[in-house]
Amino acid sequence: MIDVGFFLEIIPKLLSGVPLTLQLAGTSILLGFMLALALALAQQGGHRRIVWPIRTFVAVFRGTPLLVQIFLIYYGLGQFRPALQTVGLWWLFREPYWCAILALTLNTAAYGSEILRGAISNVPRGLGEAASALGMSRLLTLRLVTLPIALRQAIPAYGNEIILMVKGTSLASIITLMEVTGIAQGLISQSYRAIEVFIAAGAIYLLLNFLIVRALSALEIRLTPYRTRT
Structure with a gap:
């Protein structure tokens, strides 16, 4: 039988981890989007020296678990502390928070770059040719024509990636970050009531x-007003 009193007791404690969860997700999604866009644009030229390193990066981070x-x-990387101290990066890798941000950012950038690359490639070539005929430069065409259309097309797929990142923040608990899942694990160790705690965390x-x-x-509706609501 469900213990309502226990749920009312643990939910505020779990909610205290929401700000960190949102901070991890929001920061990594923002940084990951900027990196993904840069990687997607870099591949448009088709230069092998640029494309193959990017595809290798994408393959590695898409092909291995986030955990x-x-x-x-x-x-x-913590095992290379002397080298990291030499180059001034130890401050980054000694903090669980920044390590989680880095891992989440690189992971979402790998997936996001493929989403954006496909969206950019699907923009009709005729639109670029029309913009060129009007005297627009390649950069201006990219900013005013190609990217707005590509980003609108990418919203559904990128939305799925955002949701995956929010759920992926739960893995940050393995490096001592007390977001929602980290707090849930602490509550389980105290109460030995895993089912109730994880139901509340899942909710x-x-x-x-x-x-x-x-x-x-x-x-999506705002950016594509010609579509009807479903």
Whole structure:
């Protein structure tokens, strides 16, 4: 039988981890989007010396689990402390928070770059030719024609990536960050009531992702007013 009193006791504690969850997700998604866009644009030229390193990066981060990436960045690179201190990067890799941000950013950038690359490639070539005929430069065409259309087309797929990143923040608990899942694990060790705690934690993630989906749907409708609401 469900203990309502226990749920009312643990939910505020779990909610205290939401700000860190949103901070991890928001920062990594923002940084990852900027990196993904740069990688997607860099591949448009088709130069092998540029394309192949990017594709290797994408293959590595898409082909390995996020959990492994977090472990390697936090625990693996931490073994090179003297070298990192020499180049002034130890401040980054000694903090679990920044290691989690780095892992999440690189992971979402790998997926996001493929989403954006496909969206940019799907923009009709005739639009670029029309812009060129009007005297617009390549940079201006990219900024005013190609990117706005590509970004609108990428919203549904990139929305899925945002949701995956929010859920991916739960893995930050393995490097001692006390976001929602980290707090849930602490509550389980105290109460030995794993089912109730994880149900409450899952409900919080579900609510967060529901709000994100609604916000992305509203954004898509705003950017594509010719579409009807569903």
